[in-house]
Amino acid sequence: MGKQNIPDVVIRRLPIYLRVLENLSEESYGNVISSFELGEKSGVTPAQVRKDLSLIGAFGKQGLGYEIATLRDELKRILNLDREIKVAIIGVGNLGHAIAKYIIQRYDNEKDYHLKLVALFDSDPRVIGELINGVPIDHIDSFQDKAPELGFRMVVIAVPAEVAQSVMDKCVMAGIEAVLNFAPVHLKAPKGIRIHNTDLSIDLMHLAYYL
Amino acid sequence: MGKQNIPDVVIRRLPIYLRVLENLSEESYGNVISSFELGEKSGVTPAQVRKDLSLIGAFGKQGLGYEIATLRDELKRILNLDREIKVAIIGVGNLGHAIAKYIIQRYDNEKDYHLKLVALFDSDPRVIGELINGVPIDHIDSFQDKAPELGFRMVVIAVPAEVAQSVMDKCVMAGIEAVLNFAPVHLKAPKGIRIHNTDLSIDLMHLAYYL
Numbered sequence: 001m002g003k004q005n006i007p008d009v010v011i012r013r014l015p016i017y018l019r020v021l022e023n024l025s026e027e028s029y030g031n032v033i034s035s036f037e038l039g040e041k042s043g044v045t046p047a048q049v050r051k052d053l054s055l056i057g058a059f060g061k062q063g064l065g066y067e068i069a070t071l072r073d074e075l076k077r078i079l080n081l082d083r084e085i086k087v088a089i090i091g092v093g094n095l096g097h098a099i100a101k102y103i104i105q106r107y108d109n110e111k112d113y114h115l116k117l118v119a120l121f122d123s124d125p126r127v128i129g130e131l132i133n134g135v136p137i138d139h140i141d142s143f144q145d146k147a148p149e150l151g152f153r154m155v156v157i158a159v160p161a162e163v164a165q166s167v168m169d170k171c172v173m174a175g176i177e178a179v180l181n182f183a184p185v186h187l188k189a190p191k192g193i194r195i196h197n198t199d200l201s202i203d204l205m206h207l208a209y210y211l
Numbered sequence: 212m213g214k215q216n217i218p219d220v221v222i223r224r225l226p227i228y229l230r231v232l233e234n235l236s237e238e239s240y241g242n243v244i245s246s247f248e249l250g251e252k253s254g255v256t257p258a259q260v261r262k263d264l265s266l267i268g269a270f271g272k273q274g275l276g277y278e279i280a281t282l283r284d285e286l287k288r289i290l291n292l293d294r295e296i297k298v299a300i301i302g303v304g305n306l307g308h309a310i311a312k313y314i315i316q317r318y319d320n321e322k323d324y325h326l327k328l329v330a331l332f333d334s335d336p337r338v339i340g341e342l343i344n345g346v347p348i349d350h351i352d353s354f355q356d357k358a359p360e361l362g363f364r365m366v367v368i369a370v371p372a373e374v375a376q377s378v379m380d381k382c383v384m385a386g387i388e389a390v391l392n393f394a395p396v397h398l399k400a401p402k403g404i405r406i407h408n409t410d411l412s413i414d415l416m417h418l419a420y421y422l
Contacts, residue, residue: 015416019395023372043397080419087415098309102411115415153422154415161234178418180411184230186254194421196414200313200391203409204298204326204365205226207389208291210405211364 006078010052016042017049018075021068034065086152088119090167091159092127092137095182096120099156104133118150123163140170147174154178161185168195217289221263227253228260229286232279245276292326297363299330301378302370303338303348306393307331310367315344329361334374351381358385365389372396379406 020041024033035046035053042049050060053071056078060066076082087103089096100117107115120137122128130137138146147153155176159167164183171179171189178194181187184201231252235244246257246264253260261271264282267289271277287293298314300307311328318326331348333339341348349357358364366387370378375394382390382400389405392398395412 011420012413012417014420015413016397018416019413020397023396041397078420079416080422081416085415085419085422094309094312098305099411101305103415106412115419154418156415178421180414180418185234186227186231186252194418196418198409198411198414200310200409201317202223202226202230203391203407204296204314204367205229205290205292206223207365207391207405207407208296208326209222209225209289210389211291211296 006055010055011079013042013044013048013052014056014075014079016044017052018072018079018081021072021075024068031068032061032065033068033071035060038066084114084116085154086116086118086150087154087156088121088147088150088152089117089156089158090121090140090143090171091157091183092120092122092130092132093158096122096156096158097132099158099182100132100135104135118152119146121146140167143170144174147176152176154180156180156182157187158182217266221266222290224253224255224259224263225267225286225290227255228263229283229290229292232283232286235279242279243272243276244279244282246271249277295325295327296365297327297329297361298365298367299332299358299361299363300328300367300369301332301351301354301382302368302394303331303333303341303343304369307333307367307369308343310369310393311343311346315346329363330357332357351378354381355385358387363387365391367391367393368398369393 017038020038035049039046039049056074058066058071058074089100092100100120103115103117117135120132120135121140121143122137123140127137128139153176155171157164157167157179161184164185165187168187168189172193181195181197184199187195189195228249231249246260250257250260267285269277269282269285300311311331314326314328328346331343331346332351332354333348334351338348339350364387366382368375368378368390372395375396376398379398379400383404392406392408395410398406400406
């Protein structure tokens with residue numbers, strides 16, 4: 001099945017399966033994992049695991065399960081994680097700073113694949129030029145030059161709501177293809193640019209419903 | 212319709228609608244908003260807005276729309292935001308620290324409702340006793356005493372994956388009802404405890420698919 005035919009809800013679960021496979025210790029698991037085990041560690045039913053994985057052409061062996069190394073490679077390939085993914089962060093306040101540190105800590109020592117933080121941008125003259133693990137904070141005005149120069153197509157937006165759309169417009173102009181938006185506002189962009197929103201405030205208000 | 216009958220995907224959109232209503236300036240909008248305008252600012256179709264709001268018993272007037280103040284109050288009531296919600300954070304590393312600052316900045320000056328950060332926990336002796344905007348970082352061993360004492364039932368978990376389940380178990384023992392989990396691991400808890408996962412790493416890998 002071609003990549004374009006896999007529903008987004010399924011794509012969403014693939015990194016979760018990949019994470020489970022990468023956390024398996026070799027002593028406790030052999031080279032095979034059942035859909036039951038994979039599902040339990042992922043918070044998904046075994047039937048859903050089998051259905052999701054069949055969509056990417058991965059079929060377990062009856063009574064045995066999935067060959068771990070093969071499945072891991074296949075998940076990486078589908079998710080484009082078989083090559084380096086360059087990421088930039090726009091907005092280096094508390095949250096942007098924490099995200100930068102997280103990406104560096106999580107991925108810099110990863111041997112198998114990289115999400116590499118290559119650029120940071122802000123508009124506050126007090127932080128321009130500062131380094132976070134060797135990555136300098138550049139002025140947002142240089143964004144359009146830096147994007148092709150450094151070759152990143154994925155951006156994390158962590159700026160205040162009031163300026164988020166203008167930052168998004170800069171991303172569009174610079175040919176950015178994927179955006180993870182932390183600003184508490186709905187951003188507009190042409191079709192073809194993928195925007196995912198993550199919003200602590202919405203998460204907390206959503207949870208409050210269940211109190 | 213009773214609260215328990217509203218699907219979670221709808222609940223998820225209610226805080227987004229609420230945020231839009233709260234950001235409306237009074238000069239540019241009268242006291243009414245159409246489902247078209249509310250949908251556009253929320254990233255949702257007008258039909259979906261009308262359907263979602265009908266589930267909470269809010270019906271717009273034909274050709275006019277929704278009375279803004281009434282809808283805002285109704286959304287707050289449904290989301291339990293008509294009273295103060297106390298939140299604690301477990302794990303005050305980079306991420307936990309950024310989350311603490313975010314909650315304080317976002318909600319401390321909010322006049323209409325509060326998500327109030329009341330406690331912080333960590334296990335690192337070097338940070339115990341430190342204050343973040345007046346809230347002390349306590350040792351995780353005091354969690355079970357502090358939860359009833361301070362009266363919080365919602366917790367943000369921002370600890371490393373290896374210790375997240377043991378922290379979750381402490382939450383269960385202390386009667387916590389809602390958890391926002393930032394640790395990159397699937398947590399287990401008895402039914403009735405609501406766990407939402409938010410994972411930067413999964414978000415980034417998910418987005419990488421679209422590059």
